[in-house]
Amino acid sequence: MTVRPVRIVLADDERMVRTALRVILDAEPGLEVVGEAATGAEAVSVVRSFLPDVVLMDVRMPEIDGIRATEQILSTLAEPPRIVVVTTFENDSYVYDALRAGAAGFLLKRAAAEDLVQAVRLVARSDSLLFPAAVRELAALHSTQKPAPPPWAAKLTGREAEVLRQMARGLTNAEIAARIGVGPATVKSHVAAVLAKTGARDRTQAVIAAYESGFIRPK
């Protein structure tokens, strides 16, 4: 008997992309594109109908994005397919969101055809999970820029940085003053300086900036 082929569903709002993927995948023995969807909502229903082994899911789609569609599929099917999130990766921060949603892997749209095929095969047969340059580039944005995660961090004086750290712990000006051993008025000055340099409107925005820039980290 022949080996059961890997059944694939494509979800992408661009017909050309779907066609390209279909051509590449259908040319491969053992791979079979069984369905297509142009929206996230359509993807959910198509997957429910065809129950494929693998779904190639675009992130940006009308109605429901790929992330939500992934969530819905994984949470509503008893034996959900492996979902590979496909992205063009421009400035996407979808990666972590997709991971949380339960995506089995990532694929860069500009990936080589052979990588695409290998990705699908690998995801289909083992519970391994493919990743592309997308993450490397994203990771690079986080790691190689480590010497300069916050553009403004260099401009914060020692005291200001200290005050910002205390702010990010949820302390009031008076508490910060007591903690670092200065007067409340002094803390106010430093806070004002931090707000000015970070471009924040209030302490909440300053704390957000601290998190988003990596100046401080969760956990």
Place this chain on the structure above:
Amino acid sequence: MTVRPVRIVLADDERMVRTALRVILDAEPGLEVVGEAATGAEAVSVVRSFLPDVVLMDVRMPEIDGIRATEQILSTLAEPPRIVVVTTFENDSYVYDALRAGAAGFLLKRAAAEDLVQAVRLVARSDSLLFPAAVRELAALHSTQKPAPPPWAAKLTGREAEVLRQMARGLTNAEIAARIGVGPATVKSHVAAVLAKTGARDRTQAVIAAYESGFIRPK
């Protein structure tokens, strides 16, 4: 001419693991283990000496953990190797940290030998990035347990969660009101509820709690 082999460095505090990996990898044509390290610090120096193509890096190691070692390697070498983080995955939340550190992939220690080999090959030749069941399980922990990443998230109503998300974007009550289409007084009520449920004293602490609990994540 023969193809240049993939040069590999193993970093793991358990000798047995290193040996096992070496046996598996050395048996493969085109793969060559050129060095081993038992600590994170050692890993950094060994990598600097041998300049391998791929590093298999354990997470938990004495002196310096795999994450920090990864950071150091990637930030100090001009042409750093691909670093694959190896984990036993018990309750690790290292995955995101490793990604941020610039890891090229993940591998589960209990992965099949053939998966290991294929992972190394793939990481070495393309900029694709391997993942294992580790992430699937971890993702499951985050997605299926989505009702419970923050202990209090389950207790936040839909509106309250929405308001908290807007708070975490640095918006004032008035701005949130305009954005979600309700009156300012309503937003005040929701904010009060959020503060009560999160145990926060003010909106800043609420936003901090949102970040620390993973309710929202930095880009």
Place this chain on the structure above:
DNA sequence: GCCCGTCTCCCCCGTGCGGTGGAGGCGGAT
């Protein structure tokens, strides 16, 4: 039927916060 949770909105009040515009001291750089 009733209750309870949710969403919606109102009042009043105190205050922490942020904005403005200062001042004095201290050290390094020029």
Place this chain on the structure above:
DNA sequence: ATCCGCCTCCACCGCACGGGGGAGACGGGC
């Protein structure tokens, strides 16, 4: 000797915020 950056602190002001009350409407559950 002078200037500048940083740290320290002050007074005044307006306001968004948070606390403490409530109230009406809708829905589902008992």
